[in-house]
């Protein structure tokens with residue numbers, strides 16, 4: 001009788017353990033009523049590993065020994081979200097963890113500070129960034145005591161989360177390995193001294209993406225490399241008027257996460273060019289990548305660490321790249337040289353189409369009118385929406401951008417198209433005459 005009792009208890013205990021192990025923790029789901037009343041800061045750490053990439057484990061802030069899958073010899077990536085005015089969980093964090101784990105065998109910790117970030121009062125959420133940073137610093141120090149090296153700590157911060165990452169990094173004297181900031185928040189941070197915001201001394205390497213510098217994001221460079229996608233202000237495909245509802249406010253800002261996710265799934269890459277302004281970039285004045293040696297200009301996203309040493313030696317680098325409206329966001333850059341034989345010079349816009357293997361890629365060069373002069377090579381920077389591996393045909397459309405003006409023909413003498421990355425492999429050189 002006694003033995004049976006004992007065995008039964010044991011079985012029950014085992015069953016409880018198994019059930020516990022299978023229980024997946026979810027991100028805190030709040031609603032607008034919480035945000036309206038305001039929430040107090042609470043930090044939950046959800047651990048994801050390759051053992052089960054979709055099932056989160058709630059990690060203790062003090063007792064790491066209860067999580068055998070939390071292997072501190074590996075990189076630990078913290079994903080830190082931003083302001084949550086409605087209290088809903090971020091829609092993107094599952095994709096984020098899955099893609100990170102597909103890329104590398106690491107620990108991914110989703111920092112859930114929804115209690116604290118969900119507040120109609122933005123200033124409260126801003127206040128909480130300092131408290132959250134101190135709390136996470138204490139956790140990282142415990143990881144360090146258990147054998148983790150600070151170099152293996154990687155923080156990815158979105159919006160307010162970018163500044164939280166900066167504060168953690170500053171608390172740890174800049175020794176953590178890397179911070180990636182995705183459209184760091186501007187309001188309440190713009191104009192702050194370095195200790196009141198993210199800055200390049202916060203980690204060994206700091207890379208920053210800007211997508212909404214004229215509204216929710218931060219305008220000035222904050223890292224060793226700063227990427228300004230489409231100039232950093234308006235993202236293609238995002239609504240331009242307030243009549244589109246809430247997406248008018250957040251579309252540009254949220255694009256930063258989508259662009260980074262796109263960089264993780266390896267379908268394509270976005271080369272970013274160092275330049276002092278977006279206008280110069282579009283004019284093709286910044287295509288020189290010599291300072292980066294054989295690697296060429298840095299590629300935006302997760303893999304930019306390949307350029308880490310050269311970027312550190314350069315101090316701070318501001319770069320630009322353009323994207324499509326939808327995923328895959330990457331564009332393919334060509335240099336397009338056009339020579340005409342019209343008597344008078346011509347001003348206008350070019351749309352170029354490449355055809356190959358039944359596919360079509362389009363580049364529209366319309367940020368300003370270009371001047372074409374007789375027997376003079378006009379160099380254009382053409383960014384196509386797709387990368388065609390082989391180009392069989394090209395067509396050009398010339399327009400003066402005004403239906404009221406007389407129509408002109410561009411009498412093209414020569415066109416040269418050079419892929420900026422596969423310079424030798426795929427340059428199309430054409431000679432033709434038109435009447």
Ligand SMILES: *[C@@H]1O[C@H](CO)[C@@H](O)[C@H](O)[C@H]1NC(C)=O
Nearest residue numbers: 041042043044061135138139
């Ligand atoms: C961090 O926050 C969690 C929950 O919000 C709390 O349990 C923990 O004690 C805090 N850690 C420190 C060092 O304050």
Ligand SMILES: *[C@@H]1O[C@H](CO)[C@@H](O)[C@H](O)[C@H]1NC(C)=O
Nearest residue numbers: 022023024051052053054055
């Ligand atoms: C991961 O966890 C989910 C949810 O508990 C479960 O359905 C799934 O089978 C697990 N996958 C693996 C590979 O263990």
Ligand SMILES: *[C@@H]1O[C@H](CO)[C@@H](O)[C@H](O)[C@H]1NC(C)=O
Nearest residue numbers: 068069070071072073074105
């Ligand atoms: C922890 O990770 C390291 C590096 O990936 C690996 O060599 C080691 O076997 C892992 N330890 C455990 C207990 O899985």
Ligand SMILES: *[C@@H]1O[C@H](CO)[C@@H](O)[C@H](O)[C@H]1NC(C)=O
Nearest residue numbers: 091092093094095096258261
């Ligand atoms: C997550 O990934 C799925 C499958 O690839 C995709 O359909 C979905 O749009 C992605 N969600 C986000 C928020 O990126």
Ligand SMILES: *[C@@H]1O[C@H](CO)[C@@H](O)[C@H](O)[C@H]1NC(C)=O
Nearest residue numbers: 137141170171172173174175
């Ligand atoms: C950072 O530096 C300060 C001043 O040198 C020192 O007091 C503090 O202990 C250091 N902190 C860490 C985490 O190394």
